[in-house]
Amino acid sequence: MGGNSFGEYFGAPDGLNDRIGPHTTETCNTYNMLKLTNHLFQWNVxxxxxxxxxxxxxxxxxxxxxxxxxxxxxxxSLAMGGHKHFESKFDDFTCCVGTGMENHASYGSGIYFHDHDKLYVNQFIASTLE
Ligand SMILES: [Zn+2]
Structure with missing residues (x-):
């Protein structure tokens, strides 16, 4: 599903299926992986x-x-029967609350890329490019 951590930790590649549970896929981890992926795409389409x-x-x-x-x-959570737990506005402040604010304000950052003669439209997101 794009997440790749368990309890904030990476594991062996292609092995998340052996570590699925209520603390699967920290949101910060995916936030960081998406930032890294944008850089990787810019360096090597x-x-x-x-x-x-x-x-x-x-x-x-x-x-x-x-x-x-x-x-x-x-x-x-990717646990069987798992559910989402949304942090409260006033009683929780994990790292994912901080990056979570940025996540939902940066949907436009991974849609378009270009070089000197090509335009790449990477995401199917309603948007306008000027
Ligand atoms: Zn976090």
Missing amino acids: SAKEADFYERGLFNHILASQDPVHGGVTYFL
Whole structure:
């Protein structure tokens, strides 16, 4: 789904399926991976990087905000029967609350890229480029 951590920690590549639980996929981790992926794409244009960004953005970051009250998740549980826990506005302030504010204000940062003669439209997001 684009997330890749368990309890704030990375693990062996392609092994998250062995560590699924209520503390799977910290939102900050995906936030950082998307920032890194934008840099990697700028250094070396690759559909693989653009696809990774889309998976993380749509499956994790967009799903990390409470659509009613605006709170954000610390972890996005992938446990069977798991559920989202949105942090409270006044009683929680994990790292993911801080990056969560930036997450939802930066949807436009990964849509368009260009070099001297090419334009890359990487995300299927309603937008206008001028
Ligand atoms: Zn965090």
